[in-house]
Amino acid sequence: MKKTSDRNIQKQTLKKVLRYIKKYRGLLVLSILLAIVSVILTLYVPILIGKAIDCIVYEDVQFEAISSNLILAGSMVGVTAVTQWFMNVINNKVAYQVVHDIRKEAFRKLEVLPLKYIDTHSQGDIVSRVIADVDQFADGLLMGFTQLFTGVITLIGTLIVMLTLDVAITLVVVVVTPLSLFVASYIAKKTYRMFKLQSETRGEQTAFIDEIIGNEKVVKAYGHEKEALEHFDALNEKLAKCSLRATFFSSLTNPCTRFVNSVVYAGVAIAGAFTVLSGRMTVGIWSCFLSYANQYTKPFNEISGVVTELQNALACAARIFELIEEEGEVPDSQDALVLEKAKGVITCKEVSFSYVPDKKLIEGFNLSVGQGQKVAIVGPTGCGKTTLINLLMRFYDVDKGSIQVDSLDIKALTRKSLRLNYGMVLQETWLKKGTIKENIQMGKPDATDEEILAAAKAAHAHSFIKRLPKGYETIITEDGGVLSAGQKQLLCITRVMLMKPPMLILDEATSSIDTRTEMKIQSAFNRLMEGRTCFIVAHRLSTIQNADIILVMKEGKIIEKGNHEELLAKQGFYSKLYNSQFAG
Known part of the structure; x- marks a missing residue:
């Protein structure tokens, strides 16, 4: 029941985030187009290097062809770098504009919240939601924009190119890689609740620090320093434990997916070696496949990292949306009268x-x-x-x-x-x-x-x-x-x-x-x-x-x-x- 509830919260939070992103869909489309260009150029570079290798391994070394292929490959790497730079600039702009809009709406809500809410919620927790949680959300959103688009497009592009080169070796890659997605998905489900608890505990700690700083004279006057320190230590210990658990489980994602990816690479190397020996593939094309195997599995590492980071981001976003969606002060009716200069009766x-x-x-x-x-x-x-x-x-x-x-x-x-x-x-x-x-x-x-x-x-x-x-x-x-x-x-x-x-x-x-x-x-x-x-x-x-x-x-x-x-x-x-x- 709890898992279903968490999953529903995540879906609802993601929908709300997408509503904010929708405003910048023009920039988002441009970022995707730049990602496609970047991936196409990145995928073409191994083909050029493979051709250059084929010009070396046989008796007749074609220096002119090697030179032209390497120059073209270098040019494409330079264009790719510029394309990725522009893409990162756009992604940063979209991410921080979304965060700007969310934070602005949160502060606007603070001004219309009834005093009942302010009186029943600690100031530190509210500050933590508007500042710390939104910052954590920004980090996750930025990573999502930076790596998710290129990762997905790289997967699709690499798969298409590999299928055109050799279907049998491509099937070796495709059969093993779902294991990587399964591992990443399993760990992501476990970490969401941990990141949510981490965010809530951070809010408690901020509230307590705010309380102590605001009443430092009273604390000192009544000699309450020891008790305050003990309470802070307990909160700090709680935050350390839940942060460590969240970070530990989320950190398992990358090593696990890398292990699966190494198995894929080994499979491609062995299958490709036998294919070269049988004469059905050149050494240059085999080197291309090895490069593509790396490129195909690399997005799984990135996407799994993004998914983990998004768990933290969505947990923080859920807390800030709770504040934004709080019922505000009952608005003045449309026919409300303006009291100009009261008599005072x-x-x-x-x-x-x-x-x-x-x-x-x-x-x-x-x-x-x-x-x-x-x-x-x-x-x-x-x-x-x-x-x-x-x-x-x-x-x-x-x-x-x-x-x-x-x-x-x-x-x-x-x-x-x-x-x-x-x-x-x-x-x-x-x-x-x-x-x-x-x-x-x-x-x-x-x-x-x-x-x-x-x-x-x-x-x-x-x-x-x-x-x-x-x-x-x-x-x-x-x-x-x-x-x-x-x-x-x-x-x-x-x-x-x-x-x-x-x-x-x-x-x-x-x-x-x-x-x-x-x-x-x-x-x-x-x-x-x-x-x-x-x-x-x-x-x-x-x-x-x-x-x-x-x-x-x-x-x-x-x-x-x-x-x-x-x-x-x-x-x-x-x-x-x-x-x-x-x-x-």
Whole structure:
């Protein structure tokens, strides 16, 4: 059952690869024509050399004929070399263009995959599919183009020429060679599963390395180096074992087929020797046959090598196609509305949502927020605060109920227009590789230098930016480089200050900033929040005391609702949270 499944996967993967190759069929036809020319010239060279030999072995040595045959043979070898060079250039172009198209489509799919996929798959495995697996596939595809066409054409051409020279000796070759194909086919079936396991294990290893590098400070802080090394050693050992098995079995192909080919060559030599002695064949023609026996069996070595390499290539291609064929984000409907400038009236009606179907999170959630109101969301970890933000931004769609903006269901709006109406500052900062200016401009690419400067000053980021080596033109890496956590967060706040969206989401936006700067930022936020609907997720209750509505969440439900004074007066869950932070 497993063998049938693997065979079906291989067939399906091969069909998908051929669909990509179809785009370059013109170049492919040209490559085949060049392969035919190359093979014809290669096959004619032994005939010329055989004629030259016949001019030597008998009493009357014909020097002029020998010279002309060798010159013609040398010319054909030169033309063959040029033809093969052009063929290799074309094959490289086709192979790498196909890989370029596949990788481009994979990256395009990454941008439309739902967050659910990204959240449930390790980043390292995804990177491994797009980079390492595609590279492995490229190597196999290139070998296939380079050797498969010439190999098949050489087999057919050599067989035809040998049949015209001597049918009996040709039958000796034809009878023995199928054994070579049988050996190659048997080994290829065994190696596919091994190469697939190798590719999957490589993905696991990449994921673990990515995880450790990204969290190196945490690993060192908790003295987890030994455990991390042991886990890596186990993964590395697993990869070494499956790689060794795959390589060992695939390496058996060439020696096995070479053995069969040597038997063929010996058979031709013995049969040809008796034919020469009987006078039915000249020594020159016999030398041609020996040369053709080599040429006929050589493609079997090459094709068997290609088949083995293709097992690895198809295993890698299957993984990348799994990613490409993943179900993307539900596209916006054709009649989806574009939200131009939202007023900021938000309504949640009987909203239910869970990440895992059998594990309930948010149920029957109701909320009404008026224009310009500040809504603070508090509660213990895992109560659904960040999940609510994900639903408001349509990073996830609700399972039941609806969320409305200005009386419009957000499912009826385009995602892009909805998100452009929100300004978002998260606890986890995100910066891209580029200048400080480019990072600030992300939400408003056409912003002027004056606007950027004003936003930076409002966010209290200008003072540290101008101290950087090149100020706003300083280039930083995606992890912020030498910037502190607080400085990175100030840059993210500056982005929002620059956009001035009608709605704001602040998820622990000042968690990495010192108290003195936080007070300044709060005053800047207060100016920014005037007239704008704001959702503030906070653990430090001192930062949300002036909110219009405070939602106290627990286990996905609103258990208390009101402003700061009202909730304290109730002496409920909020009061306990507040008092626990300010005890004494």
